[in-house]
Amino acid sequence: MAVEARRDPDRSRGAIARIAGQLDVHPEALRNWVRQAEIDGGQRAGTTTEDAARILELEKENAELRRANTIRRRGTHSTCRARRSARAGATTAAAPRARR
Structure with a gap:
Protein backbone atom coordinates (compact mmCIF):
# COMPACT_ATOMS: atom_id res chain seq x y z
CA MET A 1 0.00 0.00 0.00
CA ALA A 2 2.70 2.51 1.01
CA VAL A 3 5.07 1.31 -1.71
CA GLU A 4 2.44 1.86 -4.41
CA ALA A 5 1.56 5.27 -2.98
CA ARG A 6 5.20 6.35 -3.18
CA ARG A 7 5.40 5.26 -6.82
CA ASP A 8 2.35 7.29 -7.86
CA PRO A 9 3.47 10.92 -8.37
CA ASP A 10 -0.02 12.26 -7.62
CA ARG A 11 -0.23 10.53 -4.24
CA SER A 12 3.46 10.38 -3.25
CA ARG A 13 3.63 13.71 -1.42
CA GLY A 14 2.93 12.99 2.25
CA ALA A 15 1.93 9.40 1.49
CA ILE A 16 4.04 7.85 4.24
CA ALA A 17 2.69 10.18 6.94
CA ARG A 18 -0.90 9.75 5.74
CA ILE A 19 -0.71 5.94 5.58
CA ALA A 20 1.16 5.75 8.90
CA GLY A 21 -1.70 7.69 10.50
CA GLN A 22 -4.23 5.27 8.99
CA LEU A 23 -2.26 2.27 10.26
CA ASP A 24 -1.57 3.92 13.63
CA VAL A 25 2.21 3.49 13.38
CA HIS A 26 4.99 6.03 13.56
CA PRO A 27 5.79 7.49 10.12
CA GLU A 28 9.51 6.74 10.48
CA ALA A 29 8.76 3.08 11.23
CA LEU A 30 6.64 2.84 8.08
CA ARG A 31 9.32 4.67 6.07
CA ASN A 32 11.93 2.12 7.24
CA TRP A 33 9.63 -0.79 6.35
CA VAL A 34 9.01 0.64 2.88
CA ARG A 35 12.75 1.24 2.36
CA GLN A 36 13.53 -2.35 3.37
CA ALA A 37 10.78 -3.68 1.08
CA GLU A 38 12.30 -1.73 -1.81
CA ILE A 39 15.75 -3.13 -1.02
CA ASP A 40 14.40 -6.68 -0.78
CA GLY A 41 12.53 -6.16 -4.07
CA GLY A 42 15.69 -5.03 -5.85
CA GLN A 43 14.38 -1.51 -6.48
CA ARG A 44 16.90 0.12 -4.16
CA ALA A 45 20.54 -0.56 -3.29
CA GLY A 46 21.31 -1.95 0.15
Missing part, protein backbone atom coordinates in the same frame (compact mmCIF):
# COMPACT_ATOMS: atom_id res chain seq x y z
CA THR A 47 21.60 -5.08 2.26
CA THR A 48 18.63 -7.39 1.84
CA THR A 49 16.94 -8.99 4.83
CA GLU A 50 18.26 -12.38 3.73
CA ASP A 51 21.83 -11.08 3.44
CA ALA A 52 21.60 -9.36 6.82
CA ALA A 53 20.47 -12.63 8.44
CA ARG A 54 23.34 -14.52 6.77
CA ILE A 55 25.87 -11.90 7.91
CA LEU A 56 24.57 -12.15 11.48
CA GLU A 57 24.84 -15.95 11.35
CA LEU A 58 28.43 -15.76 10.06
CA GLU A 59 29.40 -13.21 12.74
CA LYS A 60 28.06 -15.53 15.45
CA GLU A 61 29.96 -18.48 13.97
CA ASN A 62 33.12 -16.37 13.76
CA ALA A 63 32.79 -15.34 17.42
CA GLU A 64 32.32 -18.97 18.47
CA LEU A 65 35.41 -20.03 16.51
CA ARG A 66 37.45 -17.25 18.10
CA ARG A 67 36.32 -18.42 21.56
CA ALA A 68 37.23 -22.00 20.72
CA ASN A 69 40.67 -20.93 19.47
CA THR A 70 41.27 -18.91 22.63
CA ILE A 71 40.35 -21.90 24.79
CA ARG A 72 42.56 -24.17 22.68
CA ARG A 73 45.52 -21.77 22.96
CA ARG A 74 45.11 -21.48 26.72
CA GLY A 75 44.98 -25.26 26.99
CA THR A 76 48.14 -25.59 24.92
CA HIS A 77 49.95 -23.09 27.12
CA SER A 78 48.82 -24.93 30.26
CA THR A 79 50.03 -28.22 28.82
CA CYS A 80 53.43 -26.71 27.94
CA ARG A 81 53.79 -25.28 31.46
CA ALA A 82 52.87 -28.64 32.98
CA ARG A 83 55.46 -30.41 30.81
CA ARG A 84 58.14 -27.89 31.76
CA SER A 85 57.28 -28.29 35.43
CA ALA A 86 57.41 -32.07 35.11
CA ARG A 87 60.81 -31.89 33.39
CA ALA A 88 62.14 -29.52 36.02
CA GLY A 89 60.85 -31.82 38.77
CA ALA A 90 62.34 -34.86 37.06
CA THR A 91 65.68 -33.13 36.70
CA THR A 92 65.91 -32.24 40.36
CA ALA A 93 64.65 -35.65 41.43
CA ALA A 94 67.21 -37.44 39.26
CA ALA A 95 70.14 -35.37 40.52
CA PRO A 96 72.56 -37.44 42.58
CA ARG A 97 72.50 -36.95 46.31
CA ALA A 98 75.56 -35.87 48.16
CA ARG A 99 77.14 -38.65 50.26
CA ARG A 100 77.62 -38.17 53.94
Whole structure:
Protein backbone atom coordinates (compact mmCIF):
# COMPACT_ATOMS: atom_id res chain seq x y z
CA MET A 1 0.00 0.00 0.00
CA ALA A 2 2.70 2.51 1.01
CA VAL A 3 5.07 1.31 -1.71
CA GLU A 4 2.44 1.86 -4.41
CA ALA A 5 1.56 5.27 -2.98
CA ARG A 6 5.20 6.35 -3.18
CA ARG A 7 5.40 5.26 -6.82
CA ASP A 8 2.35 7.29 -7.86
CA PRO A 9 3.47 10.92 -8.37
CA ASP A 10 -0.02 12.26 -7.62
CA ARG A 11 -0.23 10.53 -4.24
CA SER A 12 3.46 10.38 -3.25
CA ARG A 13 3.63 13.71 -1.42
CA GLY A 14 2.93 12.99 2.25
CA ALA A 15 1.93 9.40 1.49
CA ILE A 16 4.04 7.85 4.24
CA ALA A 17 2.69 10.18 6.94
CA ARG A 18 -0.90 9.75 5.74
CA ILE A 19 -0.71 5.94 5.58
CA ALA A 20 1.16 5.75 8.90
CA GLY A 21 -1.70 7.69 10.50
CA GLN A 22 -4.23 5.27 8.99
CA LEU A 23 -2.26 2.27 10.26
CA ASP A 24 -1.57 3.92 13.63
CA VAL A 25 2.21 3.49 13.38
CA HIS A 26 4.99 6.03 13.56
CA PRO A 27 5.79 7.49 10.12
CA GLU A 28 9.51 6.74 10.48
CA ALA A 29 8.76 3.08 11.23
CA LEU A 30 6.64 2.84 8.08
CA ARG A 31 9.32 4.67 6.07
CA ASN A 32 11.93 2.12 7.24
CA TRP A 33 9.63 -0.79 6.35
CA VAL A 34 9.01 0.64 2.88
CA ARG A 35 12.75 1.24 2.36
CA GLN A 36 13.53 -2.35 3.37
CA ALA A 37 10.78 -3.68 1.08
CA GLU A 38 12.30 -1.73 -1.81
CA ILE A 39 15.75 -3.13 -1.02
CA ASP A 40 14.40 -6.68 -0.78
CA GLY A 41 12.53 -6.16 -4.07
CA GLY A 42 15.69 -5.03 -5.85
CA GLN A 43 14.38 -1.51 -6.48
CA ARG A 44 16.90 0.12 -4.16
CA ALA A 45 20.54 -0.56 -3.29
CA GLY A 46 21.31 -1.95 0.15
CA THR A 47 21.60 -5.08 2.26
CA THR A 48 18.63 -7.39 1.84
CA THR A 49 16.94 -8.99 4.83
CA GLU A 50 18.26 -12.38 3.73
CA ASP A 51 21.83 -11.08 3.44
CA ALA A 52 21.60 -9.36 6.82
CA ALA A 53 20.47 -12.63 8.44
CA ARG A 54 23.34 -14.52 6.77
CA ILE A 55 25.87 -11.90 7.91
CA LEU A 56 24.57 -12.15 11.48
CA GLU A 57 24.84 -15.95 11.35
CA LEU A 58 28.43 -15.76 10.06
CA GLU A 59 29.40 -13.21 12.74
CA LYS A 60 28.06 -15.53 15.45
CA GLU A 61 29.96 -18.48 13.97
CA ASN A 62 33.12 -16.37 13.76
CA ALA A 63 32.79 -15.34 17.42
CA GLU A 64 32.32 -18.97 18.47
CA LEU A 65 35.41 -20.03 16.51
CA ARG A 66 37.45 -17.25 18.10
CA ARG A 67 36.32 -18.42 21.56
CA ALA A 68 37.23 -22.00 20.72
CA ASN A 69 40.67 -20.93 19.47
CA THR A 70 41.27 -18.91 22.63
CA ILE A 71 40.35 -21.90 24.79
CA ARG A 72 42.56 -24.17 22.68
CA ARG A 73 45.52 -21.77 22.96
CA ARG A 74 45.11 -21.48 26.72
CA GLY A 75 44.98 -25.26 26.99
CA THR A 76 48.14 -25.59 24.92
CA HIS A 77 49.95 -23.09 27.12
CA SER A 78 48.82 -24.93 30.26
CA THR A 79 50.03 -28.22 28.82
CA CYS A 80 53.43 -26.71 27.94
CA ARG A 81 53.79 -25.28 31.46
CA ALA A 82 52.87 -28.64 32.98
CA ARG A 83 55.46 -30.41 30.81
CA ARG A 84 58.14 -27.89 31.76
CA SER A 85 57.28 -28.29 35.43
CA ALA A 86 57.41 -32.07 35.11
CA ARG A 87 60.81 -31.89 33.39
CA ALA A 88 62.14 -29.52 36.02
CA GLY A 89 60.85 -31.82 38.77
CA ALA A 90 62.34 -34.86 37.06
CA THR A 91 65.68 -33.13 36.70
CA THR A 92 65.91 -32.24 40.36
CA ALA A 93 64.65 -35.65 41.43
CA ALA A 94 67.21 -37.44 39.26
CA ALA A 95 70.14 -35.37 40.52
CA PRO A 96 72.56 -37.44 42.58
CA ARG A 97 72.50 -36.95 46.31
CA ALA A 98 75.56 -35.87 48.16
CA ARG A 99 77.14 -38.65 50.26
CA ARG A 100 77.62 -38.17 53.94
